[in-house]
Amino acid sequence: xxxxxxxxxxxxxxxxxxxxxxxxxxxxxxxxxxxxxxxxxxxxxxxxxxxxxxxxxxxxxxxxxxxxxxxxxxxxxxxxxxxxxxxxxxxxxxxxxxxxxxxxxxxxxxxxxxxxxxxxxxxxxxxxxxxxxxxxxxxxxxxxxxxxxxxxxxxxxxxxxxxxxxxxxxxxxxxxxxxxxxxxxxxxxxxxxxxxxxxxxxxxxxxxxxxxxxxxxxxxxxxxxxxxxxxxxxxxxxxxxxxxxxxxxxxxxxxxxxxxxx
Amino acid sequence: xxxxxxxxxxxxxxxxxxxxxxxxxxxxxxxxxxxxxxxxxxxxxxxxxxxxxxxxxxxxxxxxxxxxxxxxxxxxxxxxxxxxxxxxxxxxxxxxxxxxxxxxxxxxxxxxxxxxxxxxxxxxxxxxxxxxxxxxxxxxxxxxxxxxxxxxxxxxxxxxxxxxxxxxxxxxxxxxxxxxxxxxxxxxxxxxxxxxxxxxxxxxxxxxxxxxxxxxxxxxxxxxxxxxxxxxxxxxxxxxxxxxxxxxxxxxxxxxxxxxxxxxxxxxxxxxxxxxxxxxxxxxxxxxxxxxxxxxxxxxxxxxxxxxxxxxxxxxxxxxxxxxxxxxxxxxxxxxxxxxxxxxxxxxxxxxxxxxxxxxxxxxxxxxxxxxxxxxxxxxxxxxxxxxxxxxxxxxxxxxxxxxxxxxxxxxxxxxxxxxxxxxxxxxxxxxxxxxxxxxxxxxxxxxxxxxxxxxxxxxxxxxxxxxxxxxxxxxxxxxxxxxxxxxxxxxxxxxxxxxxxxxxxxxxxxxxxxxxxxxxxxxxxxxxxxxxxxxxxxxxxxxxxxxxxxxxxxxxxxxxxxxxxxxxxxxxxxxxxxxxxxxxxxxxxxxxxxxxxxxxxxxxxxxxxxxxxxxxxxxxxxxxxxxxxxxxxxxxx
Numbered sequence: 001x002x003x004x005x006x007x008x009x010x011x012x013x014x015x016x017x018x019x020x021x022x023x024x025x026x027x028x029x030x031x032x033x034x035x036x037x038x039x040x041x042x043x044x045x046x047x048x049x050x051x052x053x054x055x056x057x058x059x060x061x062x063x064x065x066x067x068x069x070x071x072x073x074x075x076x077x078x079x080x081x082x083x084x085x086x087x088x089x090x091x092x093x094x095x096x097x098x099x100x101x102x103x104x105x106x107x108x109x110x111x112x113x114x115x116x117x118x119x120x121x122x123x124x125x126x127x128x129x130x131x132x133x134x135x136x137x138x139x140x141x142x143x144x145x146x147x148x149x150x151x152x153x154x155x156x157x158x159x160x161x162x163x164x165x166x167x168x169x170x171x172x173x174x175x176x177x178x179x180x181x182x183x184x185x186x187x188x189x190x191x192x193x194x195x196x197x198x199x200x201x202x203x204x205x206x207x208x209x210x211x212x213x214x215x216x217x218x219x220x221x222x223x224x225x226x227x228x229x230x231x232x233x234x235x236x237x238x239x240x241x242x243x244x245x246x247x248x249x250x251x252x253x254x255x256x257x258x259x260x261x262x
Numbered sequence: 263x264x265x266x267x268x269x270x271x272x273x274x275x276x277x278x279x280x281x282x283x284x285x286x287x288x289x290x291x292x293x294x295x296x297x298x299x300x301x302x303x304x305x306x307x308x309x310x311x312x313x314x315x316x317x318x319x320x321x322x323x324x325x326x327x328x329x330x331x332x333x334x335x336x337x338x339x340x341x342x343x344x345x346x347x348x349x350x351x352x353x354x355x356x357x358x359x360x361x362x363x364x365x366x367x368x369x370x371x372x373x374x375x376x377x378x379x380x381x382x383x384x385x386x387x388x389x390x391x392x393x394x395x396x397x398x399x400x401x402x403x404x405x406x407x408x409x410x411x412x413x414x415x416x417x418x419x420x421x422x423x424x425x426x427x428x429x430x431x432x433x434x435x436x437x438x439x440x441x442x443x444x445x446x447x448x449x450x451x452x453x454x455x456x457x458x459x460x461x462x463x464x465x466x467x468x469x470x471x472x473x474x475x476x477x478x479x480x481x482x483x484x485x486x487x488x489x490x491x492x493x494x495x496x497x498x499x500x501x502x503x504x505x506x507x508x509x510x511x512x513x514x515x516x517x518x519x520x521x522x523x524x525x526x527x528x529x530x531x532x533x534x535x536x537x538x539x540x541x542x543x544x545x546x547x548x549x550x551x552x553x554x555x556x557x558x559x560x561x562x563x564x565x566x567x568x569x570x571x572x573x574x575x576x577x578x579x580x581x582x583x584x585x586x587x588x589x590x591x592x593x594x595x596x597x598x599x600x601x602x603x604x605x606x607x608x609x610x611x612x613x614x615x616x617x618x619x620x621x622x623x624x625x626x627x628x629x630x631x632x633x634x635x636x637x638x639x640x641x642x643x644x645x646x647x648x649x650x651x652x653x654x655x656x657x658x659x660x661x662x663x664x665x666x667x668x669x670x671x672x673x674x675x676x677x678x679x680x681x682x683x684x685x686x687x688x689x690x691x692x693x694x695x696x697x698x699x700x701x702x703x704x705x706x707x708x709x710x711x712x713x714x715x716x717x718x719x720x721x722x723x724x725x726x727x728x729x730x731x732x733x734x735x736x737x738x739x740x741x742x743x744x745x746x747x748x749x750x751x752x753x754x755x756x757x758x759x760x761x762x763x764x765x766x767x768x769x770x771x772x773x774x775x776x777x778x779x780x781x782x783x784x785x786x787x788x789x790x791x792x793x794x795x796x797x798x799x800x801x802x803x804x805x806x807x808x809x810x811x812x813x814x815x816x817x818x819x820x821x822x823x824x825x826x827x828x829x830x831x832x833x834x835x836x837x838x839x840x841x842x843x844x845x846x847x848x849x850x851x852x853x854x855x856x857x858x859x860x861x862x863x864x865x866x867x868x869x870x871x872x873x874x875x876x877x878x879x880x881x882x883x884x885x886x887x888x889x890x891x892x893x894x895x896x897x898x899x900x
Contacts, residue, residue, distance in 0.1 A: 001536070015472070015811070032535045034647075040540055040762070047760045047815070052806055055814055057328065059501040061541045063643065064426055065332040080646075087646045112472050113812040120449060123329050127441040131434035132393045136313040136712045137384070139391035143348060146402030156395040156420060159427055163331055192393045 003028045004090055007098040008042065010054055013111050021100075024054075031091040035078065036061060036068060038090055039101075056115040063087040063227065066162035069169070070115055071102040076166035076225040084164065084227040104169035108176070108212045119165050121211040122179065129203030130183045132192050145191055158186040160228040167222035167230075173214030178222035180208050181238035182230045188241055198245035205242050265518075265870055265885045268673040269373045274891050275356070278377040281674065282717050286724045293318035295728035298719070299466055299481040301453045301508050303330030305425075305432055305704060306687025307487030309711030312435035315444030317716055322479060323436070323445055324468060326452040326503055326817075331433045334489060334501040335707060338425025339546035339640070341409060341417035342704040344382040349406050353414040355379045362702060363892040365411040365592055366667075366695020367844035367860065369524070369868070372889060373674060374692045381709040386418055388712055392431040396420050410547055411592040411699040422546055422639040428704055432711070451477075452817060454745045456484060456512045456683065457737055463512070463683035464731040465738060467745045471817060474810045476745050478733040482726050483682045483719065486512060487711070490666035490688040492525065494825045494832060495777070496769020498663035499531060499544040505821035506828045509670050509689050517678040518870035518883060520691035521668035522828070523836035523846045526698055527778050528664030529596035532647055532657075533616040542662040543647055545640045547700050550589045552624035552633060553657070555580050555600070557608040557617050564610060568618055568656045579603055584900055594697045594845050594858075597661035601778050602856065604660070611658040618656035625653065661778060665703060667694040667845060668835070671870040671885070675718035676710060679870070682722060686710035691868065696844025749809040752819045757802030761818045764799045765825070771795070772829050776836050781849045785837040789830065793878070796826040830877050838882065841865045862894050 006026040013019025024046075029038050036058050043053035059067040068085040072078035078088045093099065101115065109117040147155075159182075167178035184204050187193030193200070216235060223232045270277040270284070288296070296319050300311040303325035311323040325333060345358040359379040363370055390396060390404070397405040397419050408415040420427035439445040448468065455467040457478070465480040491506035492498040513519045530550065532543045556576045558564055563571045579599055581588040591599075600617045603609060610616050625633050630653055634641065641652045648658070669691040676684045676692075687707040694702065732738075775788035799822070807813040842851040842858035843865070851859040867884040874881050 030536055030538055032649075033538050034540075037538050037540050041538055044760055044762060047804060047806060050806075053815060055812055059327060059332055059503050060334060060337045061502060062337055062499075062543050063646075064337050064423065065327070065334070065501060066329075067327060067332050082642075083646060087643070089646065089649070091649060116812065118472070119328055123331075123437070123440075123447070123449070126434065127437040131438040132391065133438060134388070134391040134435075135316050136309075136388060136435070136716070139384075139387040142346070142386045142390035142396075143403045145390060147398055148402050149398050149400050152395055152398040152402075155393070156397075156427075159395045159420070159430065160423065162426070163329065186395065187393045190393050190395070192391055 002031050004031055004093060004095045006093065009098065009100045010114070011102045012054070012114055015112055019111065029090055033090050034061070034086060035070070035072070035088040035090065036086050054115060055113040058086060061086040064162060066164035069104045069117060069164055071104060071169055073100050076104060076169040077227055082227055082229050104165050106165070106168045106174035106213070108174065109165060109168065121213070122163050122165065124211065125176070125180060125204050125207045126183060128207035129196070129200035130187070132187060133196060147191060151189060155186045155190050158182040158189070158230065158234055161230050162228055164227065166225045166227060168213065170221040170225035171214065172219065172221070173217060175216045175222070176208050176213040177216040177235045177238065178226065178230055178232065180204050181234035184241065185234040185237050188237070197241065198248055201238070201241045201245045202249065205238070265671070265679070265883055266673060267371065267885055268675055269371070270674065274372065274376050277373050278380055285717055286720050288720050288723060290318050292728070294320065296320065296723050297322065297481040297729070299479060299484045300324070300487060301466060301485065302333065302487035302489065302689070303436070304333035304335035304487060304489060304687065305429055305707030306711045307333065307485070308429065308432035308436045309708050310485055310487060310686055310715050311445050312432060312439050313712050313716045314719070315439035315442070321439070321445040322448065322481065324448045324451045324453060324466070326450065326471060328450055330436055330447065330449065331430060333429065334504055335429045335704070336426045337501065338704055339422045339544070340548040341407060341419035341424045341701040342385065342428060343409065343416050343701040344386045344418060344705065345379055345416060346383055346386060348404060349415045351414045353416050357414065358382060358416065360892050361412050362693070362699060363695070363889070364897055365697060365699035367697050367897050368695065368862070368866070368889060368894050369521070369843055369887065370695030371692050371868070371887060372891060377714065378693050378706055378709050381713045382705050384713055385705060385708045389428055389431050392434060394420065394427045394431040407548060408551060408590065409700040410550065410590045417701045419548070422637060425704060428708065432708070453508045454511070454820065455741050456515050456680070457741045458515050458680065459731050459735055459737045462681045465733065467741045469745070472812050474808070474813065476742060476749070478738045478742055480731050480733045480738065482728055483684060483722060485684045485686060485715065486670065486689050487686045488689045490669065491522070491828060492663045492666050494769070494829050495663045495773045496766050497534065497539060497542050497773070499528060499542050502541060505824065507821050507824045509685070510824040510828050512670060512678065512680060512683055514873050516680040516873070517683055517685070518671040518872050519668070519831060520671035520868050520870045521696070521835065522832040522871070523776070523839055524667035524696045524844055525663060526593060526665040526667060526845045527597040527661040529593055529600055529661050530619065530659045531662035531664070532644065533611055533613070533660040535612065543643065544662065544664060545644060545659070547593065549619060549637055549640060552636065553589065553619040553621050554578055554623060555589050555617055555619055557603045557610060561607055564608065568620070577608070586900065592697060592699065594847070597778060598847060600661055616658035616660045619659045620656035621652060622656070663773070665698055667691065667696060667698055671868065675721060676715055677722060684715060684719065686715060696846055749816065752803070752805050752816060753809060755800065755803050755805070757804045759802050759804060761803060761805065761815055761822050764795065764803060765818070765822045768792070768795055768822070768826060768829060772832065776833050779847050779849050780836050782837065785833050788833045789837070792826065792830045792833065799823065799826055827877055831871055831880055834880055835869055835871065838869065839865055860896070866894070
């Protein structure tokens with residue numbers, strides 16, 4: 001194990017006030033530590049020195065809860081492919097490096113403090129249709145709904161999204177299309193999701209627009225930053241589903257309780 | 263107070279049906295008048311909140327994370343058990359019940375476990391209907407895998423992220439109800455206190471973690487779905503935010519805490535690499551289906567690359583000791599066997615605290631592609647953390663604290679000894695006894711939330727006048743003042759040590775004296791040192807910032823202060839239980855071959871501890887456990 005000496009430039013901000021970068025020395029950091037453990041060490045020293053520790057979101061620290069959210073050297077979750085901030089380890093950096101640490105920036109993700117942002121817009125998008133309306137206890141036997149392995153595997157690919165928001169943070173337009181397309185796409189491609197497909201698609205896309213996320217201009221930065229490697233082909237599918245749902249709405253209307261499929 | 267477990271009478275297999283039949287109903291018009299508070303949004307909390315809202319109750323749900331989807335159920339990897347018998351391998355409700363009672367080392371309540379096994383099949387139906395992308399076979403039906411402690415293949419899974427997919431299912435049901443207006447969701451809200459009015463839980467006090475605002479919420483009943491207390495050990499596989507605060511605060515207000523000494527050590531975690539370490543990472547024990555666990559037979563081979571150690575010089579110790587279960591022996595047994603190997607000086611990797619988990623044979627048999635399909639994300643995770651590839655060399659694993667079987671005591675209706683306070687999922691004590699089998703935690707969380715509480719909440723609610731207590735009641739005013747006072751107290755210590763430094767010291771102490779193996783001398787010492795550490799905490803902790811804004815250090819301080827008190831009860835319970843069973847291993851009580859020695863004559867009870875106001879003198883209440891269906895026997899996996 002070796003030790004690294006690093007120069008950090010960390011974004012500091014209180015809610016509703018302008019922010020700034022602070023220079024922080026991070027000396028003698030073990031290269032086996034994770035990026036968040038490096039931040040822990042920095043905070044411990046800040047507290048000892050009477051400073052204000054850096055606030056950041058984190059929880060499971062095993063890459064699945066989607067809570068951690070740092071833009072590191074300009075890249076959401078940092079330089080390693082398919083990796084959340086908590087799973088990024090310091091062995092990926094070199095002694096003497098300068099590291100820029102910022103929050104996930106987007107109009108729809110207001111800063112709470114320092115590196116913490118408010119991502120509740122993602123919850124509201126899913127409340128606008130990201131579910132199958134099935135009452136507890138009203139389900140048929142699980143094997144009465146057959147789903148081909150290819151379809152199930154594809155739905156699982158979309159379902160792997162952890163809702164972290166790196167796609168938004170990496171997009172110059174702060175578009176949430178990768179997130180929304182993965183969430184809608186999982187259910188829209190399964191037989192269980194067919195009855196509400198149009199309603200779901202329209203509801204989620206319109207809520208996304210309402211939250212202030214930007215438009216997708218097909219640069220695919222989102223796919224490159226996604227820690228779960230969600231494919232942009234889900235965006236293609238969402239555009240198709242949205243076009244069909246809009247057309248149907250224009251010609252026949254989408255009732256509050258839609259009768260079913262396309 | 264005597265413990266009335268309210269177990270229904272009659273034949274075991276009919277008890278739950280009979281209980282549902284006998285339970286009082288509330289008509290739909292009246293359900294709307296009742297408010298239910300749900301604390302926690304993991305599998306138990308989300309499923310309960312969604313289902314109670316569907317039934318018509320007004321629900322307020324709280325979580326400390328920024329979204330309900332981030333609750334730590336999300337991290338469960340391997341799978342969920344259900345007695346579907348889709349494999350035609352002889353599984354049944356009775357067999358799942360039997361395996362779970364035996365796996366729990368005869369310290370669970372039989373009737374609860376039978377209900378759990380019955381509901382397991384409904385969970386799979388419910389989740390599949392929600393669009394949970396379970397693994398499937400080419401014909402479109404659901405696939406299964408086998409798991410520790412069972413000889414049938416009954417585990418349903420979604421790649422290595424079953425917990426995430428089940429939670430997203432429950433979260434989607436919750437979102438549906440939030441959209442409909444049935445659930446009011448409060449994120450980034452931490453419960454600080456239970457409010458008790460005339461002996462009944464009637465609300466909670468919370469802190470908004472974005473603004474610091476302390477708030478009161480009243481309801482007709484409160485559900486705690488707040489998970490386990492594994493973070494008392496500081497290093498564990500739990501998320502950083504997992505805490506005992508909700509259950510501990512309830513305990514202080516009258517809810518008995520049962521069997522805290524039953525803590526599960528998970529055998530397949532990535533070993534500790536340094537003292538900066540903030541958490542331990544678990545890899546699903548499903549890896550044990552294809553990986554073989556071994557250490558070198560000779561100390562001379564330690565430090566050599568694994569490939570240079572010939573087959574004849576390897577000790578596949580689980581296969582040797584437990585031929586019929588082999589690498590799938592239950593968690594406690596596998597963990598202790600790994601500890602024994604390392605204690606004998608045969609451990610591998612830095613610090614000698616590790617054993618190999620080797621996939622060479624499985625890769626040879628099935629090919630790397632198949633192994634990657636089964637466990638790809640686990641191999642990736644291992645490589646990210648250690649910088650080594652599990653495909654090219656054996657992984658190194660070591661046991662770590664993972665799950666806690668103990669929790670608040672509840673009766674058959676999931677109500678604690680504090681009337682009106684219900685406890686679901688890992689936060690209660692009832693279903694796993696002294697040891698939990700793999701793929702059973704997800705099952706319990708969802709059974710409690712989707713299928714048990716929707717029935718068992720009514721018998722309590724019918725005795726209550728809906729909306730009879732509001733936040734204008736003096737008890738709420740007092741609780742708000744107390745919570746504010748506690749916050750000020752933290753901020754006014756102005757000492758020299760960080761919260762984390764105290765947490766780390768407490769964790770090391772508890773792991774050392776009350777971890778994988780315990781004895782009287784160690785526990786007695788821990789009981790002396792914990793109060794000293796607690797005293798230092800309250801006189802020397804340093805918390806920067808204020809209470810009137812987001813302040814992560816203040817949040818941690820509240821949680822660690824409660825762990826400091828809870829740790830003492832944990833050690834009291836471990837000291838009191840003069841036997842070895844499941845996750846509780848007392849070195850004084852073992853057979854000559856090192857196996858755990860249970861004492862059914864004297865300890866066949868659930869220890870339900872009552873808070874007396876003096877942390878050094880908790881009062882023990884006993885619920886005797888009777889075994890009518892599964893006869894008490896030595897839990898042998900040989």
